[in-house]
Every structure is written in structure tokens, then in C-alpha cells.
Amino acid sequence: MRRSNLNHRLRQVSAALFALLLGLQPVWAQTQTNGSLRVTVLDPNGAAVPQAQVTLSKQAQTQSTNNSGAAQFAQLAPGKYQVTVTAEGFSSRTVKDVNVRPGANQIEVKLAIAVVQEEVVVGQDKQEAKTDPRGDAFTTVLTAEQIAQLPDDPEEFEQAIRNMAGPGATFRVNGFRGGKLPPKNQIREIRFRTNAYAAESHESSFISVDILTKPGIENWHGSFNLGFRDEALNARNAFAPFRAPEQNRRFGFELGGPLWKNHTSLFLSADGVNSFEAKTIVAALPEGNFFGLNRQPWRTLNLSGRVEHLLTNTHVARAEYQRNATRRDNNGVGNYDFPERGFTTDSAEHLARFADSGAFGKKLFNEFRFQARWQDVTLDALSDATTIQVLNAFTRGGAQVNSTRREREFEFADNLDITFKKHTLRTGALLELSHIQSDELRNQNGTFIFSSLAQFRAGLPTTYTKRSGAGSVAFDQVQFGWYAQDDWRVRKSFTLSYGVRHELQTNLGDQNNWMPRIGFAWSPTKKGNTVIRGGAGMFYNWFASETYEQALRVNGQQQRDLVIQNPGYPDPLSGGTAITLPASRIQIAPNLRMPYVQRASFGIEQTLPSNFRLMSHYFFTRGVHQLRGRNVNAPSNGIRPDPTAGNITQIESSARSTSHTWMVNLNWMKLGKFMLAANYALSKITDETDGPLSLPVNNFDLRAERGPSLQDVRHRFFLMSNYRLSKSLSISSIFNASSAAPYNITTGFDNNGDTIINDRPVGGTRNSARGAGQWDLSTRLSYGFSFGKLPESQGAGGPQVRVIRGGSDSGDMLGMIGGMPGQNSKRYRMEFFIQSTNLFNNVNPIGFSGVQSSPFFGQPTAALSGRRMETGLRFSF
Numbered sequence: 001m002r003r004s005n006l007n008h009r010l011r012q013v014s015a016a017l018f019a020l021l022l023g024l025q026p027v028w029a030q031t032q033t034n035g036s037l038r039v040t041v042l043d044p045n046g047a048a049v050p051q052a053q054v055t056l057s058k059q060a061q062t063q064s065t066n067n068s069g070a071a072q073f074a075q076l077a078p079g080k081y082q083v084t085v086t087a088e089g090f091s092s093r094t095v096k097d098v099n100v101r102p103g104a105n106q107i108e109v110k111l112a113i114a115v116v117q118e119e120v121v122v123g124q125d126k127q128e129a130k131t132d133p134r135g136d137a138f139t140t141v142l143t144a145e146q147i148a149q150l151p152d153d154p155e156e157f158e159q160a161i162r163n164m165a166g167p168g169a170t171f172r173v174n175g176f177r178g179g180k181l182p183p184k185n186q187i188r189e190i191r192f193r194t195n196a197y198a199a200e201s202h203e204s205s206f207i208s209v210d211i212l213t214k215p216g217i218e219n220w221h222g223s224f225n226l227g228f229r230d231e232a233l234n235a236r237n238a239f240a241p242f243r244a245p246e247q248n249r250r251f252g253f254e255l256g257g258p259l260w261k262n263h264t265s266l267f268l269s270a271d272g273v274n275s276f277e278a279k280t281i282v283a284a285l286p287e288g289n290f291f292g293l294n295r296q297p298w299r300t301l302n303l304s305g306r307v308e309h310l311l312t313n314t315h316v317a318r319a320e321y322q323r324n325a326t327r328r329d330n331n332g333v334g335n336y337d338f339p340e341r342g343f344t345t346d347s348a349e350h351l352a353r354f355a356d357s358g359a360f361g362k363k364l365f366n367e368f369r370f371q372a373r374w375q376d377v378t379l380d381a382l383s384d385a386t387t388i389q390v391l392n393a394f395t396r397g398g399a400q401v402n403s404t405r406r407e408r409e410f411e412f413a414d415n416l417d418i419t420f421k422k423h424t425l426r427t428g429a430l431l432e433l434s435h436i437q438s439d440e441l442r443n444q445n446g447t448f449i450f451s452s453l454a455q456f457r458a459g460l461p462t463t464y465t466k467r468s469g470a471g472s473v474a475f476d477q478v479q480f481g482w483y484a485q486d487d488w489r490v491r492k493s494f495t496l497s498y499g500v501r502h503e504l505q506t507n508l509g510d511q512n513n514w515m516p517r518i519g520f521a522w523s524p525t526k527k528g529n530t531v532i533r534g535g536a537g538m539f540y541n542w543f544a545s546e547t548y549e550q551a552l553r554v555n556g557q558q559q560r561d562l563v564i565q566n567p568g569y570p571d572p573l574s575g576g577t578a579i580t581l582p583a584s585r586i587q588i589a590p591n592l593r594m595p596y597v598q599r600a601s602f603g604i605e606q607t608l609p610s611n612f613r614l615m616s617h618y619f620f621t622r623g624v625h626q627l628r629g630r631n632v633n634a635p636s637n638g639i640r641p642d643p644t645a646g647n648i649t650q651i652e653s654s655a656r657s658t659s660h661t662w663m664v665n666l667n668w669m670k671l672g673k674f675m676l677a678a679n680y681a682l683s684k685i686t687d688e689t690d691g692p693l694s695l696p697v698n699n700f701d702l703r704a705e706r707g708p709s710l711q712d713v714r715h716r717f718f719l720m721s722n723y724r725l726s727k728s729l730s731i732s733s734i735f736n737a738s739s740a741a742p743y744n745i746t747t748g749f750d751n752n753g754d755t756i757i758n759d760r761p762v763g764g765t766r767n768s769a770r771g772a773g774q775w776d777l778s779t780r781l782s783y784g785f786s787f788g789k790l791p792e793s794q795g796a797g798g799p800q801v802r803v804i805r806g807g808s809d810s811g812d813m814l815g816m817i818g819g820m821p822g823q824n825s826k827r828y829r830m831e832f833f834i835q836s837t838n839l840f841n842n843v844n845p846i847g848f849s850g851v852q853s854s855p856f857f858g859q860p861t862a863a864l865s866g867r868r869m870e871t872g873l874r875f876s877f
Helices: 003-021 126-131 143-149 156-164 453-458 544-555
Strands: 035-042 055-058 061-064 069-075 077-084 093-100 103-110 141-143 170-173 188-194 209-214 222-231 247-260 262-283 286-312 315-333 343-360 364-380 387-390 395-396 401-419 423-442 447-450 462-468 472-493 494-505 513-522 530-538 559-565 585-588 596-608 611-629 650-671 674-687 715-724 729-738 774-787 802-804 826-837 868-876
Touching: 035 055, 035 077, 035 093, 035 650, 055 069, 055 774, 061 069, 077 103, 093 103, 141 143, 156 188, 156 262, 156 729, 156 774, 262 395, 286 343, 315 559, 423 544, 472 544, 513 674
Parallel strands: 035 103, 103 802, 170 209, 387 447, 585 650
Antiparallel strands: 035 069, 055 061, 055 077, 077 093, 141 188, 188 209, 222 247, 222 868, 247 262, 262 286, 286 315, 315 343, 343 364, 364 401, 387 395, 401 423, 423 472, 447 462, 462 559, 472 494, 494 513, 513 530, 530 596, 596 611, 611 650, 650 674, 674 715, 715 729, 729 774, 774 826, 826 868
């Protein structure tokens, strides 16, 4: 009864909140005629630059920045100003057409080391800025204001960023990989880069996503937020028999401020989710089709703390700790799998990070990073009962998985910049040390596989498999890479970048892994409105520890697989035609090579009138020595090469891949009012394997495996917009669309007698079928107001009007919605929001069955979530 009353009240609050968002206008807004401008000066790594001289045109005012790198100008008449910043050891920068509005305004200016720009008298030439390999050409930037309009749920927020970046993007937070994304209130900006040929990069992704947190502050500030969602406003899943109970309760808190004024700052944050969702089950049983739902609870708690200390005027140190914990129940249930197939996942991750960066004299800039990571992951099955699987019809019995994995990783990285007149040299190294200890037991009580419901009714399984033996393994892995590169300013309008990288790792004999890379940027016009960029290079991929771990464990001695063809049922040994194979195992090919890709690209960027910006680029990628599995003991004419062994899955570096990708990006912004970003990608990806343990249909004809990659989604489209309806009301939308992904078609039978049920129809090729396209629209409506007098000693803060990066003064950002008049001269701010995912409740089917013997062949068996509505609030101080 109490639960019912609580839900009723929550729905009333949601309805009232929705009315508030649509109808209220701020009655406490104050009209201001003058404005203030806060200029924050940063070094190339984002650290504050004290004692910089900031000069404001019109007023002829000059002020020095404080230890936080800030200078404040008050009582300014609205209009456009020019800001010039000079500092010892750095190049001067001039920011033109800074639009000062009534109320509080703020900009950031990042300075480059002086020697890099010593030919520039005031500011940086537009051609130089556009061809700077570390500048903003071919870079899309989301500012703090735009980030605030993204989804508030941490998982939905991360997914939105991943959708913007596209598949395979690499994420870094303040230079670090891994871990959890910081709360969006702590993020200063998110940068999407497409310049992928820097020798310092290990990854070969099209897009690298750099997430930068906000720098140190002078005064204590913080915020907390709450979000709530249940089934009251949600739509029923297309495959659910009814609208199931669901709930998501989310909270977040952050606090930051000075421990030592203008020297040391502390940031603390916590966020968590307590949720349960309903997973659909679609199955075909002997007595008929079954449609059901299963509850899947999950909860997370993430804690983090960060300390930043200004060592000198150009030197900053950062230390950070994170603890991220997640528990999910009833994993593995859904689609064809019944509730008894569930298992629980417990994950706890600890991260300790330290970074030190700064200038040494006028020619050197060094950055050092250290990261320690501890992660424990436990899997516990609800049941260890024997599994019965009827291919793409139903699966019953236990999940039969009990696993504990402990991973300890240590990462050391150092980058050194040396600047000369026309050259910027960079060199560095990366060392990663890992210790993995794992204990895993799977399929200890065996699995019966039936090709069809008819075979199940007749009690005729195709195969029976069972894994036995001890599951404990422990090993170390070391990965090392070093590089050197040079950015050569051949002329003002042309920059040539070239370098080399070398990598090696333990547990793999291949060490001759050299990666030459080259790139160029050319701006043919004096205004710098056009930039042409291209490059080529090689990128090696690490031999994953998870793959090596499986080869250690299932080696035929510690653990082995029992495979029986045509077994009896329920006693696998009772079948009159049963054939029991000797022990099967996994092994690594003695000549295994480190996989790599060769990539080349060409692109053009054009700045258009009315703040339009258009980018287009083409990528060609060829994968060499890609990892695949092959059964080297597969039977030929019924005879196995080694009759004393069963299946021998050998991990080989014999696969290849190719991909062609064309991307177009359009950005448009109207300062203080509207922002739009659109991205379209056309691609074709072909490969020969789905993974290092994926086996071919015919182990003697590997070329027949060449076909579309599972990631071969030909068309992807992304659109994000942000529009300020009034001083207090904003609306943002995200639209995603993609064409159908491929899936494989199999007969459902072991036609060639190798005990692997992956045989395709005669003449069929791998991943030859396509599912259905998908699209959805997500929208966020927010209403906010500020109140309370801000103490004069704190000054006016708030969102930026424009952020300057890499010496560019052209505002080459995705755009920024400026602060509302008077918003940031107040002490407190309250925001209410309502957001929706899949607003129009479009059905996006997934889980297409490619098994010809299945009653669902060619049909989807699941769908992505329908419409979901969440309400919440955020209070800042």
C-alpha cells in the first residue's frame, strides 16, 4: 500500500514538474545594463597561468591574472571587445570580437609556449592556426554548456558521447584511458579529434575523444542532482506481453574548492543508480511459443576525489582516486534464455592516478602520467544444472559459470615537447604492467545442443560438450611502446608531421613492430577558411590478455573439453551412435604475429559564412595478421590429423580486413541562442573472422570466410541540437539513425561432422543477411533560475562565451550557448528537467535469427527500449 501511494505521489510530482517546465517564466529575473568579463588564462595542458597581462580594448584596461589564472573586468558596456593576453615564456594571443552581454561573461585563453610561435607578433596567423596539428582543425568541441544539455543518466550520457564519436572511438580523461567518465558537471569540454597519425597514439581509431575536466577554482562550489523514472510514463517494449514494472533512481553529488587558496584545489564527487528493468523472453517450446518478462536489478556506486596543486607559475600536479562498483543480477536471461539461466556480476574497480606537467625554460614542456588500476570481477550462476539448448528456439538449465578475476595494472607514460623555430619535436614512452589471476569454471555439468525442436521432441541431440579440470591461472603481461615525431612548419600555410612508433609485449614472440606515420595540413587561403589534411600510417594492436588467458586455461591438461557426437539423452553415453572425441584444447600458433592495420586518409574542412563549418574526410584501412581461430585437427573425409586429440582451436594471425569510410560533419551555431551538429558516415567493412576464437565453417578453406564484418553498418547519421527558448527554458535533442547490421545464416546442423554447428547453406557466405535499420529521437527540456546574492569577493563565474584552443581566435568550436543575463551573478541555481529517450516510441528490432532450423528464422526476437521518460532536478551553489 505504501509503495502504491509513493508511486502515485511520484507521478503527481512528475506531472507538476512537466507543467512547470512548460508554463513558468522567471519572476525574479533582473534587468542588467552592464556586464562583467572574467578572462582565465591557461597553459597548453590546461593549468592556470598567473601574472599574465590581460588588456581589454575600448576601456584600455590591463590587469594581471591571479594565481588561478583569472582576471576580472567589471562595469562593461555591452558590445564587442578585443582581448590581448601576454605572459612570460608564452606566445601572445589576441581574441577578437568577444561579445560581452549584460550580466556575467567568461572566456578561457590557452597560451602556447613562446618559441613555437615566435614569428607571430600579435596572436596567431589564421593559416598557422588551421594547420597546427595540435590545433582545432578537424576537431569538434563540446563545451560545458552543451554537455549540460546531454542526458543526465551516466550510462545514457556515455552512450550519447559514443554515438557522436562513432564505433571504435578511443576515450581519454585528462590523458588517461580506462575508468569511468567524470560527472558531466566536472567536464570543461569534450574534444572529438580526427587527426589520427600522431606517433604518440597507440590506438588506430578514426576518432579520439579527449575529455578535459575543469581547472582549479578560487571558491568552494558544488551541486547535487536527482533523477527518477518508472513505468508510468514509459512505453511497452514491442516484444513484451504487457508493460512491465521498471524503475530507475539516480543521484549525484560533487563539491570542489581550495584547500590552499590559489594553490591547491580539491574535487569530490559521488553518483549512484538503483534500478531494475524487465528483459523480454521470446522462445519456442514444444508446446508452443512463449513470451515472458524477467526482472533484472542493478546498482552502481561511484566515488572519486581529485587534488590539483600549482607547483610553479607553469607547473601543475594532479592526483586522483576512483572507486567504481557495479552489481547486476539475472544477467544472461532474455531472448531464448529462461530465468534459470541467470547469473550475477559483481565488479569493483579502483583507480589511482598522478599527473605532472609543466614548462622547463622556454623550449621544453614535459608531461608525466602514472595510473594504477585494481579490478575484481565475480560471476556467480543461479544454477549449475545441465544446459539444454535448442538452437534459436529456447535454452534452459543453468548458466554454469563461476568465475573470479583479479587484475592489477600499472601504467607509466611520459611525453616531452622540444620547440625550435619551425619544428616542434615530441618524444615519449608508455609502459604497462599487468598481473592477472583468474579462477573460472564453465560448463562443468555439460550442454546438450539440439538442431531443431523436432530433434528435441525425438530426443536426438547433435552434440554434447563438457569442460572439466581446474580453472585457476595466473600470469603477467608487459606492454611497452616508445615514439618520436616532428611537426615541421614548412611554411605558414603548410605543416608536415612525421614520426615513428615501436611496440612490443611479453607472451608474444613478435617484437619487430615498427610503425611509420606521416601527415600534412595545408591551408591554401590567407583567411584560413579552407584546410586540407591527409596522412598514412601503421598501428599495431596488443595481443589481449583475455585471449592468452583462455589458451593457458583450456590447454588440454589443466582444463579440457569433452565433445560427444550424436549423444544419447539424457545420458550422453547411452546413444547407440555416440562418438566420444579425445580431449579438446585451445593453443596459440607458434608463429603468432602482432596484428596491425594500415590506414590512409584525406579530408577537407571549410569554414562557411554565418558560423557554418563543414568537414569531410575519407579513410581507408587494411587489417593484416588479424587474429582468428582455426581447428587444426578438423576431420578430412572423417579422419583427424591427430587421432589422439579432439578439436584443437589454434589462435592464428592469418586473417585480413579492409574498410572504406566517408564521413561528413556539419556544425552551425548562433552564439547565445542555437547550436546544431550533424554527422553522416558511409562505410563498408569486410573481414574474415568475428574474433580470435571464432572458427571457420571449413578449416581447409579460410578464404571462404571473407564477408561483411558484424560492424558493417553502411549508413550512420547523428544530429544534436540545442535551442534556448527563453532566458530560463532550453530544449536539446539527439537523433540517431543507422542502416541494418549484418548477421550470419547457418543450417543449424553439423553438416561436415567437425562437431561445430556453424555450417552455412551451400553457396552461402559469412554474415550475408541484414537485420533492420534503427532510429530514435531523445529530447531534454530544462527550466532553470538563479537566486541569492553572490559575495563580491567571489566575483562572477559561470559558463564561457567562447573557449580559445591551440592559438585559434576564429571560434572554431562546435558552438556555445552563452550564459543567461544575470545567471552567474547569483549564488545558487536550480534546474528542473524532463528528458525522454526514443520519444516517438519507434520499434527498433534486434536479435534476428539466422538459424534455418529455428521457428524464428529471419525474424527479430527482441527490440531496443521503447519510450522512456525521466524527471529530475539539479541544484548548484
